[in-house]
Amino acid sequence: MGLNELTAHEILDKIEKKEVSCEEVTRDVFRQIEKFDKDINAYVFLDKQEALKQADVLKKEKPKNSLCGIPVAVKDNICAKHKPTTCSSRILSGFKPPYDASVIGKLKASRAIFVGKTNMDEFAFGSSTETSCFGPTRNPWNLKTIPGGSSGGSAAAVSADETILAIGSDTGGSIRQPAAMCGVVGLKPTYGRISRFGLIAFASSLDQIGTITKDVEDAALFLTVIAGYDHHDSTSVNLAVPDYTKSFQRDIKGLKIAVPREYFGPGIDREVKNSVQKAIEVLSGLGAECEEVMLPHTEYALSVYYILAPAEASSNLARYDGIQYGYRAEKKNLLDTYFDTRRQGFGQEVKRRIILGTYALSSGYYEAYYLKAQKVRTLIKDDFDKIFSRYDLILTPTSPTAAFNIGEKIDDPLKMYLSDILTIPVNLAGLPAISVPCGFTASGLPVGLQIIAKPFNEEAIFKCAYAFEQNTDHHLKKPKLIHR
Amino acid sequence: MGSIDINYVAKLARIRLADSEKEHLAKDLSNILNYIDKLNQLNTEQVPPTSHILGLQNVFREDEVLPSLKIDEVLDNAPMKDGTSFKVPRII
Numbered sequence: 230m231g232l233n234e235l236t237a238h239e240i241l242d243k244i245e246k247k248e249v250s251c252e253e254v255t256r257d258v259f260r261q262i263e264k265f266d267k268d269i270n271a272y273v274f275l276d277k278q279e280a281l282k283q284a285d286v287l288k289k290e291k292p293k294n295s296l297c298g299i300p301v302a303v304k305d306n307i308c309a310k311h312k313p314t315t316c317s318s319r320i321l322s323g324f325k326p327p328y329d330a331s332v333i334g335k336l337k338a339s340r341a342i343f344v345g346k347t348n349m350d351e352f353a354f355g356s357s358t359e360t361s362c363f364g365p366t367r368n369p370w371n372l373k374t375i376p377g378g379s380s381g382g383s384a385a386a387v388s389a390d391e392t393i394l395a396i397g398s399d400t401g402g403s404i405r406q407p408a409a410m411c412g413v414v415g416l417k418p419t420y421g422r423i424s425r426f427g428l429i430a431f432a433s434s435l436d437q438i439g440t441i442t443k444d445v446e447d448a449a450l451f452l453t454v455i456a457g458y459d460h461h462d463s464t465s466v467n468l469a470v471p472d473y474t475k476s477f478q479r480d481i482k483g484l485k486i487a488v489p490r491e492y493f494g495p496g497i498d499r500e501v502k503n504s505v506q507k508a509i510e511v512l513s514g515l516g517a518e519c520e521e522v523m524l525p526h527t528e529y530a531l532s533v534y535y536i537l538a539p540a541e542a543s544s545n546l547a548r549y550d551g552i553q554y555g556y557r558a559e560k561k562n563l564l565d566t567y568f569d570t571r572r573q574g575f576g577q578e579v580k581r582r583i584i585l586g587t588y589a590l591s592s593g594y595y596e597a598y599y600l601k602a603q604k605v606r607t608l609i610k611d612d613f614d615k616i617f618s619r620y621d622l623i624l625t626p627t628s629p630t631a632a633f634n635i636g637e638k639i640d641d642p643l644k645m646y647l648s649d650i651l652t653i654p655v656n657l658a659g660l661p662a663i664s665v666p667c668g669f670t671a672s673g674l675p676v677g678l679q680i681i682a683k684p685f686n687e688e689a690i691f692k693c694a695y696a697f698e699q700n701t702d703h704h705l706k707k708p709k710l711i712h713r
Numbered sequence: 714m715g716s717i718d719i720n721y722v723a724k725l726a727r728i729r730l731a732d733s734e735k736e737h738l739a740k741d742l743s744n745i746l747n748y749i750d751k752l753n754q755l756n757t758e759q760v761p762p763t764s765h766i767l768g769l770q771n772v773f774r775e776d777e778v779l780p781s782l783k784i785d786e787v788l789d790n791a792p793m794k795d796g797t798s799f800k801v802p803r804i805i
Contacts, residue, residue, distance in 0.1 A: 327786040420766050434764060463772040464765075532749040543726060550727070552799050554790035563804045568729040577737075580728055585742055587726040588717050601752055603762030608755070610763055642741050643748060659766030684767065 233257040233390045234707070237299045237447045240393065244298060251298025252284040254393070255342055258300045262344075262391045265710050268372055271386040273305050273363045274313045275345040283342050290340075295454050297340040302392035304383050305346040306353055307438070308427040309333050312343075316429050317361035318351045320574030321555040330427020331459045332396060332438055339454045344392050347382030351576045352546065353403055353431045355379050356648040359639050360578045367635070368411060369708040370674055374632035377407030377648075383441045384411040389710060394451055395441040400431050401534055402628075402652025404439045405664035409627035409677020412666045412706065414694075416440045416448045419684045420659035421466035423452075424459030432541035433464075435534075435656045444704050445665065445694040449473035452687065468685060476691035482516030484693060485620040491527035492625035492651055504668030504676040505626045508697065512624070515696055519624070524612045529605050530654040535646060536589050536602035537657075543586030549574065581642060610658045617683040622693055625651055627664040627677035651679065661687045665694050666703035675703070717742050 232240065232254045243249045259277050266272055280300065287298045303309060306316045308326035310333070315321040329337070336343070350360045358366040358381025368376040369389040376385040380397030384407035387395050397404040399417035408415025417439040428438055440451040453474060458467040488509060493502055513519050551557035551570030558569035575583070589598035616623060629650060638645040655662045660681050667678035678697070682689045698704055719735045719742075730738065784797050793800035 324790055327782050327789070421769075434766070460774065464769065466767065526755075529752060529755065532752050535745060535749060536752075547727075551792060552801055555792075557792035561802060563802050564727075566802050567727045571727055572729040575728065577734075580730070580734070581738060581741055583726050583728060584717070584719070584722050584738055585745060588722045588742070591722065591725060598749075600762055601757060603764060604757035604760040605752055605755060607760050607763040608757070610766065643744050646745075657766075 231257040231261060231390065233261045233393070235393070236443045237296065237393050238450060240299060250288040251342065252281070252288045254298065255280055255284040255300055258344060258392055261389070264712050265389055266391060268367060268713065269369055269385050269389055269391070270364060270366045271347055271382040271389065271391055272302070272345045273315070273317060273348050273382065276312065276343055280342050280344055287340055287342070294339040295450065296336065299341050300344045300393045301336055301341045302344045302347050302383055302386045302395040303333070304380050304395070304397050305349055306398055306429040307332060307396060308429070309343065309346070313346065314429070316352045317349045317363055318574065318576070318579065319362045319556055320549045320570070323556070324554045326427070328427065331424035331461055332455045333427065335455045341394075347380070347386055347395060349382055350379035351579050352429070352542070353379040353398060353400060354542070354578045354582050356402070356406060356645055357638065358382060358407070359635065360576055362576065365635055368632045369710060370412060371632065373634055374674065375410070375635055377410035377628070377632065379403040380441065381407045384408050384413055384415065387411070387413045387441045387443060388708060390707070394447060397439055397441050398428055399437050399439050399656065400435045400538060401656050402649040404441060405652050405662060405677065405679060406628045406649060408441055408664045410632040410675065412675030412703070412708070414442045414445055414448050414666070414704065415664045416452060417655065417662055418452060418456065418687055419661040421464055422456050422661070422685065422687070424457070424462040424465045426459055426461035430545040432538040433545065434541060435538060437656070445663075445691060445698050446474065446477070448663065449476060449691045471688065473687060473691055476688040477695040478692055479696060479699060480516070481512065481693055481696045484517040484622065486512060486517050486519045486693070487522040487616050487620040487623045488519055489522050489524040489527065489616075489623060489625060491524050496629055496647065496650070497626060498630045500670045501626045501628070501630060501676050505624070505678055508667040508678045509624060511700055512693065512697060515700060517693070522616055522620070524616065524654070526605065526608045526612050527654060530609055530657055531646060531650050533602045533605045533609065533657060534653045535585070536598045537606070539582040539586030540589045540599050541586070543583045543590065546579070546583055578642070606657050609654055613658045613660060621682070621689050623681040625679045625681070627651060627679040631670045631674035631676055655681055659684060661685070661690060663690050663694050665697060667701070668703055669706070717746070
């Protein structure tokens, strides 16, 4: 077994006992990438030389910091100083940020090792990692299927043991949905829990950075390192960061869990429902009190999202004009430079969302669309507030289906959008949520269980997810990769 | 809710679209707008809008001068530059 197959907490234990060095771990990670990433395409940039150089330095040091010597992959929409950062878009080709995102700064301070940048849907607009200008990422469990998205590269890299930890971003499910489809653990913390300084903006009222890991313990360890207030991001919240690794308990007796009926309705695959039902039985068996509840405005969440997210995106993406960075179409006058840079630099889905968002914000339509959506957002948030006044957690499937085939939904945007129907409400309400593996379909594809808590109660999520993991073995199963 | 005048909106968004793209987009967007229309089933007259989920208002800090990025490093990313400026094509 390669050391790349271990979790971060296992590696840290072994480093402490001097059984392995971080250099050996890093070498095994790159060996795995070289063997399998031609097929999987999880990475768009690799930093092998730097990583090995850093590992060589770190192996001689006594590990003092919490992620010392642990390889980490980073989604390509997070700025790393002097490293290519493209959002998998042609319009940012050649861009090398002159500064580090705050999460990168925190990783450096904790002495983690930067492996490279991972593939994503262009500007994180997508649920399948098919809209990347670098071509699609493939799901390690079945190369004919998508890995989910938009953080598909990060999820696939963790799943295929091509890294130990990965960072993603989640605007409508972009961490949790690919984590579910790739059989790994994906955490979207509370809105404001992690600084977004240096995360290339998509929809600012929804975006959040989060983690993709092999188990719940790693998620808690990772969050403890990267969470916290940052004066560079005025939306980050000034609350003390607990040591999340202290949240674990085997005993969840009396934990009050709500199971919303709307998340098990039509459109949710039968095998997905069965796996989640079984997970609920496991938790009930451990003493949790699970009850069916209603979140009546759930059916409106997708509509709200597809007004707010494109509207905010159309504004955030106005900065890509060919002047300051990235791709530029050479034209004789400024206006034609704008028009043609954006025509040639953006892919189909990005254009679709910019046009939709521009329309929703254009004169005469603002009240009918954006304001209306913000009002319904209030109703969705109120639904959650009511449930959390009586329950600790909400349990749902993460994704309505397991991974679908590459090409299956790419020509039908509405069908594609429906794959985020169970994760979007969480972003609208700013809540923390995790996806953990909870089973497999008959064809061997992973299914995810979503656990949602009230704002800043990530500890309750970790407590429940850890108890579930300790009593099941879904997270221990690995895809069978075939070296060609 | 209305149908989209693609030419007008594309102009606002500063994106040139090929005719074939326009056709596709018009169809996709009308499907999406039809779906979104379900929001009108809800009466929201008395509902306040949510823009920030935790109710964050203005965030203030002291008005202090802090170091900025180095101009050279920033301009390294510019497709065209001239000295310490971004170079752009003719405007008029």
